[in-house]
Amino acid sequence: MLKDITIGQHYPTGSLIHKLDARTKIIGTFAIIVSLFIGVNAPSYGLVALFIFLCVHISKIPKKFIVKGIKPLRIIIILTFLINIFMTQGEVLYNLGPLVITREGVRQGVFMAIRLALLVMGTSLLTLTTSPIALTDGIENLLKPFKKIGVPAHELAMMMTIALRFIPTLLEETDKIMKAQMARGADFESGNIISRAKGLVPLMVPLFISAFRRADELAMAMEARCYRGGDNRTRMKQARMLKIDYLSLLAIALLLAVLVLLRMLA
Numbered sequence: 001m002l003k004d005i006t007i008g009q010h011y012p013t014g015s016l017i018h019k020l021d022a023r024t025k026i027i028g029t030f031a032i033i034v035s036l037f038i039g040v041n042a043p044s045y046g047l048v049a050l051f052i053f054l055c056v057h058i059s060k061i062p063k064k065f066i067v068k069g070i071k072p073l074r075i076i077i078i079l080t081f082l083i084n085i086f087m088t089q090g091e092v093l094y095n096l097g098p099l100v101i102t103r104e105g106v107r108q109g110v111f112m113a114i115r116l117a118l119l120v121m122g123t124s125l126l127t128l129t130t131s132p133i134a135l136t137d138g139i140e141n142l143l144k145p146f147k148k149i150g151v152p153a154h155e156l157a158m159m160m161t162i163a164l165r166f167i168p169t170l171l172e173e174t175d176k177i178m179k180a181q182m183a184r185g186a187d188f189e190s191g192n193i194i195s196r197a198k199g200l201v202p203l204m205v206p207l208f209i210s211a212f213r214r215a216d217e218l219a220m221a222m223e224a225r226c227y228r229g230g231d232n233r234t235r236m237k238q239a240r241m242l243k244i245d246y247l248s249l250l251a252i253a254l255l256l257a258v259l260v261l262l263r264m265l266a
Helices: 022-038 042-059 063-087 103-128 132-149 153-183 193-199 201-224 243-265
Strands: 092-096 099-102
Touching (some): 022 042, 022 132, 022 243, 042 243, 063 099, 063 103, 099 103, 132 153, 153 201
Antiparallel strands (some): 092 099
């Protein structure tokens, strides 16, 4: 299951999506998140899904690689679906003792499950198509206007990028620890959900020790290279917004406009 998590990984293919400016992709990711909450009916979610699948196709990232990122969240998606089915009031379809399935609950559950799946797919595209350095520069450039009110743009961008970059590293470390403990007789696969969760507790101590060790090594490496934050720092490659970036932002704006119109007509 750990290998199915795609958030934080970079998958270079040299596609048009990869060549877009990081600011364009960050804005596009936030637009996808907003669009999923604007949508209230099937045409809205269908339009967002079409937009995401089109971006995946253009990015040339294998479809299976994108879809497998949903697998770790399948339990959350199923629980969200069930909670909405049984907790939403409306026209009764079926009675299961004290539990009641309603038509509105089924509709809401399906929409929430689709929303979560599309949310994971849309946000995964950001890290899959953007290198950590470009992502840092993009976040910093977007936060630059807030420097006037004392917001440390460079430091925030660096922290968020390091956090994203450490996700696959820590997952790989967790997998190694699990395999080492399984070789010593530990069992992480049998039993119910509660017993499996209890079985993961012994992983926490070595994982935290490994995370702190890696953080200390990173801090020492940055100190050895005389890293002093964002002041007076220069870049070998300056980020520039090209024509394709403005066209992409226009397409994102049109998507949001159509979704707002569909919401008003619903």
